[in-house]
Amino acid sequence: MQFHEDGYVTGDPIIKRPAGIGLNRTAELPVELDVLIVGEGPAGMITAAQLSQFPGINARLVERRPEELLVGQADGIQARSVETFQAFGFANRVIDEGYHITEMSFWKPGTTNPSEIVRAAVAKDDELNVSEFPHLIVNQARIMQYFGEVMRQSPTRMVPDYGIEYLSHQIDESEEYPVAVTLRRVAGPQSGEELVVRTKYLVGADGARSQIRRDIGATRQGKQAAHAWGVVDSLAVTDFPDWRVKCAIQSNDGGSILHIPREGGQLTRMYVDLGEVAEDDNHAVRETPMSQIIARANQILHPYTVDVKHIAWSSVYEVGHRVTDRFDDVPAQERAVRQPRAFILGDACHTHSAKAGQGMNVSMQDGFNLGWKLAHVLLGVAPTELLRTYTDERQEIAQNLIDFDKTWSSMMAAKPEDFDSPTELEDFYVRTAEFPAGFMTEYKTSLVCGTQDHQDLATGYTVGKRFRSAQVVRRAEGNPVQLGHLAQADGRWRIYVFADAPAAGQPSKTTDLGEWLANDPASPLVGADLGGRRRREWFDAKVIYQQNHLDFELLDAPAAFRPVYGAFDLMQYENVFSADPETDIYAERGISRDGAVVVVRPDQYVAQVLPLDAHSELAAFFEVVMPH
Amino acid sequence: MQFHEDGYVTGDPIIKRPAGIGLNRTAELPVELDVLIVGEGPAGMITAAQLSQFPGINARLVERRPEELLVGQADGIQARSVETFQAFGFANRVIDEGYHITEMSFWKPGTTNPSEIVRAAVAKDDELNVSEFPHLIVNQARIMQYFGEVMRQSPTRMVPDYGIEYLSHQIDESEEYPVAVTLRRVAGPQSGEELVVRTKYLVGADGARSQIRRDIGATRQGKQAAHAWGVVDSLAVTDFPDWRVKCAIQSNDGGSILHIPREGGQLTRMYVDLGEVAEDDNHAVRETPMSQIIARANQILHPYTVDVKHIAWSSVYEVGHRVTDRFDDVPAQERAVRQPRAFILGDACHTHSAKAGQGMNVSMQDGFNLGWKLAHVLLGVAPTELLRTYTDERQEIAQNLIDFDKTWSSMMAAKPEDFDSPTELEDFYVRTAEFPAGFMTEYKTSLVCGTQDHQDLATGYTVGKRFRSAQVVRRAEGNPVQLGHLAQADGRWRIYVFADAPAAGQPSKTTDLGEWLANDPASPLVGADLGGRRRREWFDAKVIYQQNHLDFELLDAPAAFRPVYGAFDLMQYENVFSADPETDIYAERGISRDGAVVVVRPDQYVAQVLPLDAHSELAAFFEVVMPH
Numbered sequence A, B: 001m002q003f004h005e006d007g008y009v010t011g012d013p014i015i016k017r018p019a020g021i022g023l024n025r026t027a028e029l030p031v032e033l034d035v036l037i038v039g040e041g042p043a044g045m046i047t048a049a050q051l052s053q054f055p056g057i058n059a060r061l062v063e064r065r066p067e068e069l070l071v072g073q074a075d076g077i078q079a080r081s082v083e084t085f086q087a088f089g090f091a092n093r094v095i096d097e098g099y100h101i102t103e104m105s106f107w108k109p110g111t112t113n114p115s116e117i118v119r120a121a122v123a124k125d126d127e128l129n130v131s132e133f134p135h136l137i138v139n140q141a142r143i144m145q146y147f148g149e150v151m152r153q154s155p156t157r158m159v160p161d162y163g164i165e166y167l168s169h170q171i172d173e174s175e176e177y178p179v180a181v182t183l184r185r186v187a188g189p190q191s192g193e194e195l196v197v198r199t200k201y202l203v204g205a206d207g208a209r210s211q212i213r214r215d216i217g218a219t220r221q222g223k224q225a226a227h228a229w230g231v232v233d234s235l236a237v238t239d240f241p242d243w244r245v246k247c248a249i250q251s252n253d254g255g256s257i258l259h260i261p262r263e264g265g266q267l268t269r270m271y272v273d274l275g276e277v278a279e280d281d282n283h284a285v286r287e288t289p290m291s292q293i294i295a296r297a298n299q300i301l302h303p304y305t306v307d308v309k310h311i312a313w314s315s316v317y318e319v320g321h322r323v324t325d326r327f328d329d330v331p332a333q334e335r336a337v338r339q340p341r342a343f344i345l346g347d348a349c350h351t352h353s354a355k356a357g358q359g360m361n362v363s364m365q366d367g368f369n370l371g372w373k374l375a376h377v378l379l380g381v382a383p384t385e386l387l388r389t390y391t392d393e394r395q396e397i398a399q400n401l402i403d404f405d406k407t408w409s410s411m412m413a414a415k416p417e418d419f420d421s422p423t424e425l426e427d428f429y430v431r432t433a434e435f436p437a438g439f440m441t442e443y444k445t446s447l448v449c450g451t452q453d454h455q456d457l458a459t460g461y462t463v464g465k466r467f468r469s470a471q472v473v474r475r476a477e478g479n480p481v482q483l484g485h486l487a488q489a490d491g492r493w494r495i496y497v498f499a500d501a502p503a504a505g506q507p508s509k510t511t512d513l514g515e516w517l518a519n520d521p522a523s524p525l526v527g528a529d530l531g532g533r534r535r536r537e538w539f540d541a542k543v544i545y546q547q548n549h550l551d552f553e554l555l556d557a558p559a560a561f562r563p564v565y566g567a568f569d570l571m572q573y574e575n576v577f578s579a580d581p582e583t584d585i586y587a588e589r590g591i592s593r594d595g596a597v598v599v600v601r602p603d604q605y606v607a608q609v610l611p612l613d614a615h616s617e618l619a620a621f622f623e624v625v626m627p628h
């Protein structure tokens, strides 16, 4: 964390100084906006939290509910989400608070007495060690509260506007604020009143029954038939030995429970399978009484019993596997001629079962993908074409998710005798762990994602996949730090320069690259101010040397990695690193000893891997996304 | 962290539900109090934070200043303090926020050109690996803000009362509230007004010039002559290569600087030695202009220069090595006949140089030692004799500190030619690291500290020293956890039962002990309610088995380690552990394979090491501090 660079500020350094919009934030919704977000779910909140970091962007979030979500809905937090929280500054607090999944138990009918379940296997949750972050369970309401805190503590002091419902919108490209949105107050003294606000962009994070999806004419693909689960968050007394372990439980009569311990040491969630919902059910399944669901759970758990003492939250959750044909307002045939103005995110564009615990995770990655793109376009940093890449990138991810979820759900629903091998279910769980953990996302080549031509220079940093952290030593004070954890959700591009063999201060390709980055007119870091920042402040350029940190001097690193900043023109000390001799990032991430440049997007995805002397390729890449 | 056990509570689970005093906290100072603390420094704040955890205790803290401390004073946080913060729930946030000291550089006059300093050595700060917690630098003001947050979020919703000055007190043991304290408002509309409050106990955390010290007739031992340093917290531009490293810098002309990088990546502190203060100086040294101190720093740093751009805080800090003859109001000759009513803590009873970075650390340990003792006596859990142990335990620690500090300060002040060996200074630093880290404290045998008769059963848990954490696996869900980090500052005794060889459920001494603890009338856990809690809730009894966690069942552990608690009579799941096969706490802490009981005090000090079958010794120990 960096702070006090403009003088000591008392209090929590996480709270940023108000700036721009935040100096004079109006309680009332302004009539003209840069971005209007509809829906206070995980998708809407992360988008808002990201946009709130830019003092120059006037973004608001409206939500129909009269107040914040207090309890319920999803609770699975994949490691990729925790990695994302790190960028927003609250990962460690969620880690302290959450339940950590490290194991999963599989319970099946016993072989001697199939009417009683037995513990058939215990699998490690992250056998493949895909991340340094844990897999957590924390209530969705809490995650949204954390994002709410990020917003309030951001320079723009953003807070959601509750009790306001989206009704419809119209787009007129001839206007400065092309999207006219009709809203209605649904809480408070003026309840019922309609109002119109004009915005540059509309973000539809309005959930599975999205009105914005309908209004932009997107249609849902996939089968209509939904699957239903009785979801019970409860406090209970039980003799079931694995009450604090995540369990897949299958009984002899075809029943199944997905059992998930929750944060705090007592609360747990049971997903009791209620089966496929008939086409003509008309949501009748939602009327299933909780007592019936708990009785069913007891049947499945036999010979164990669960005495539910208190229900904290419950729901009959009914959902189909569906994805919309596009995630913005531009139909395929118009994509060449106009850029999007409205977007849909999260459940508004993809729904799937809760079994793989993806609910809020994928929705947040939608918002993380869109947020910085909107900021760059609004601030004039990037061309409007950037916005198209949102649908291009996220729709494929959604489709993969639905496919994975279908396989996983049907495996969990299958009877033991349907499997080829007795360990098929747990083997699949372990083998595919990278997918539900959120790390299989691999974006295709586009204007924000390069090719894999030079992938051999850094085999651990696949172009299109997220930048995986590793430990390095910071030269300035010799501290071991996680390189990836230094990246904040600040909308900046990151340029990681992994040095070739010579040390800092020696003639080398790294020294040449540093010189070029700092001084060449073609360098992306050189040029006039852009979007309210010095141009070079849109970049976070770091260098990692192969030598031990005491074998070279900080001040010998090229000036590009020690830029001057802040009110007092101080030198940045914290961008020069050394490979930690104990962990060696070069070995861990397959980086060539001849060095490599790894370019990482503001949403943490690797955009380029290049040789150290590929100055012109580097220039060409940024000339598209950040033209001079 | 455990929460939601009485139903889901939305929001940050760190915020406890209001209870007792906190349900109806008055803005105005009540006329009758259980404890009155004077002084919002580290000593006063930790005492207040500890007492605020007990709904039944009415404690207030008065401070002369009109508002909280905003900046300045001490900044070194030893690992023992971070361990203490863990118990108060904010260690990880301070760790994220602070500067981490991992190395120290030693700069000396060059051998070829002694007028220029050169880097002579770099030493690891914690070569001996004395703690899993780091050594940090964070402003004292921030630490007090963290404790302030703990107080506000406690059941009693405590906040300091600012703008109130202590004047004097009188003790009359015949009264229910024996201490009558005269205060004066020194801020706000009623400024100047005097008021009298009556309290059961008075805590003098009123700093080096303590009035309470004088009022209880304690006297300071040690030499009068003080040493002075110019302390400058600044933002600067420099070519000194180790600006972000803790440095001891000695120049040829006898000058010396202790240089300390600060939190946030830019701020640093220089202690520029101004030498011994003459007896007749009359604080004239405090008038030394900052420009002169900075000029002196530049002289010492030659050939490097420091261009100070901004001074965040500065002070001429003048201090002698002194400790008072006692830390409470009872003179030696009266100790047999009466118990203390007034205490002094922190700088009020010991002062020393800033060189070893002990300022706020030792003061906090004073408060942590006193806080739970006051609570136990006030709630009728322990006899009043307990309070005497405060002076007994802490005065010796203060004396050790002064002795250590004298040695270290004179070594740092010595000229290079005074040393026997060129590496004497850095060798001493590394060799004695456990002392300034706060881990050399070893309390003597008393009613709260047993003997070392059975020390061989757990050689890593020295009776009288702090309980050092180690990694174990929690049986309930298979998570690796730091055993020591589960201990909160909740005033409870901890009983760690390290099992003998048989697994849970087998006949063993552990099984017998569990049975005895839960059911025997002599067991400290058995008996009538005490101080507003079930008697067994004054204990946190945990068991650690030698088997891997999947080789026994949670439900086979004795019921003493799975107590029923909370509004719904739920079972506690989180007190049964297994030695982590990778780290093996038995090997790491020298625990006998025949098992051992380790009793730990509410302030984390080991009070007893006993064999598993020493039921009567265990009963006897607690019969004194928690009589039936």
Ligand SMILES: Cc1cc2nc3c(=O)[nH]c(=O)nc-3n(C[C@H](O)[C@H](O)[C@H](O)COP(=O)(O)OP(=O)(O)OC[C@H]3O[C@@H](n4cnc5c(N)ncnc54)[C@H](O)[C@@H]3O)c2cc1C
Pocket (backbone or CB within 6 Å): A038, A039, A040, A041, A042, A043, A044, A062, A063, A064, A065, A072, A073, A074, A075, A076, A140, A164, A165, A166, A167, A205, A206, A207, A208, A210, A211, A231, A315, A317, A345, A346, A347, A348, A353, A354, A357, A358, A359, A360, A363
């Ligand atoms: C009742 C319920 C139970 C669920 N249970 C589970 C579960 O057990 N496990 C699991 O993994 N997932 C569950 N989910 C799904 C999970 O919560 C979603 O995947 C996740 O919240 C998606 O996030 P989102 O931001 O896309 O949408 P949502 O979280 O659904 O947020 C959409 C928001 O938009 C608001 N909104 C909608 N229309 C308008 C409008 N016209 N104007 C203003 N505001 C509007 C809604 O009030 C809502 O707050 C559940 C969802 C719901 C609704």
Ligand SMILES: Cc1cc2nc3c(=O)[nH]c(=O)nc-3n(C[C@H](O)[C@H](O)[C@H](O)COP(=O)(O)OP(=O)(O)OC[C@H]3O[C@@H](n4cnc5c(N)ncnc54)[C@H](O)[C@@H]3O)c2cc1C
Pocket (backbone or CB within 6 Å): B038, B039, B040, B041, B042, B043, B044, B062, B063, B064, B065, B073, B074, B075, B076, B140, B164, B165, B166, B167, B205, B206, B207, B208, B210, B211, B231, B315, B317, B345, B346, B347, B348, B353, B354, B357, B358, B359, B360, B363
């Ligand atoms: C100006 C200054 C600079 C310092 N600089 C350093 C440094 O550079 N490095 C270092 O290691 N240590 C430094 N210290 C020492 C360090 O801050 C202390 O060791 C530490 O704060 C001790 O904590 P404490 O709680 O005992 O007392 P303090 O932190 O001194 O707190 C005592 C409090 O009591 C209040 N008080 C005093 N009398 C009354 C009264 N009659 N009524 C009401 N309130 C009263 C005071 O206003 C003060 O807030 C400095 C101290 C001071 C005062």
